[in-house]
Amino acid sequence: MARALRIEQPGATYHITSRGNRRQRIFDDDHDRERFLAFLGEVSERYGFVISVYVLMTNHFHLVLKTTDANLSRGMKWLNGAYAAWYNRRHGRVGHLFGERYKGIHVQTEEYMRRLARYVILNPVRAGMVARPEEYRWSSYRATAGLEVVPDWLELDELIPYFSDASSWPESYVSFVDEGISNADPIWKGLRRRIFLGTEEWLRKMRQKVTVKWSQKDIPHDQRAATRASMGAIVGAVAQVFDTTRREIRLSHGGTARMIAAWLGVHEGRRRLRVIAQMLGLRSCSRVTQLVAECERRMRRDKSLREQVAQLRTLIA
Secondary structure, three states, X not given: OOOOOOOOOOOOEEEEEEEEHHHOOOOOOHHHHHHHHHHHHHHHHHHOEEEEEEEEOOOEEEEEEEEOOOOHHHHHHHHHHHHHHHHHHHHOOOOOOEOOOOEEEEEOHHHHXXXXXXXXXXXXXXXXXXXXXXXXXXXXXXXXXXXXXXXXXXXXXXXXXXOOXXXXXXXXHHHHHHXXXXXXXXXXXXXXXXXXXXXXXXXXXXXXXXXXXXXXXXXOHHXXXXXXXXXXXXXXXXXXXXXXXXXXXXXXXXXXXXXXXXXXXXXXXXXXXXXXXXXXXXXXXXXXXXXXXXXXXXXXXXHHHHHHHHHHHHHOO
């Protein structure tokens, strides 16, 4: 089975979700929830997790956290493993408590931290469990809103910069969350490759920091290509260098620009042939292969073509 790509970097912020096996309950009562929160405190100390938002649902949980080291997988393995072992002992059960691996989405905080902090907290409201977030005990909302004591391990300082300043905190946070109760936020339109939540410009920067081996067959194809330029970015760069338009590239039968775009799509973008063919207006995958072979032949004898390709590789890096 394909496994989601893990992007692990010091100082990175993540939205984490983890569900029960076959969507079964992972919290049976308040004692289970209290013990899980104790494990959250321990994982923050052991692995340097900076946890700013959480909610415990019935069969899953959400976290927003920042890692001080590149150790997300190790910390989550400990957290889920420690709680599952405790839960099984307490309830006299055996087997997996959690189902598929946890999901970890790398977040562009400048654009999405505010909205993510609201999205997570409003899960019980959207599920019809309560009418308002302060009515739900098992999230960070009450502590963040100043309605109860803040746990030592809950780092609210991570949120304050995204909600005006300390002088208007937590009123600005409460007001922002209230707006989300009646107005749905399409936050996941910013999800890219199922592992990045951010803008296209930010994703291009991430590609320069992350290396994924093309041979990692256990990672989904779209995520293996997550650190590579999209065909849209490639065609855009080619249009810029050749002083033309995307439409002209698609219509340029046998043109140099389209030939180079095909080569870059294969060797830099690592895109599927059918995706390249669709973007370049080609009728078949075999035509993509022909253009790539032609480009390689011409580069061997044409220095100026090699220089153009090198320039483009720099632009889309």
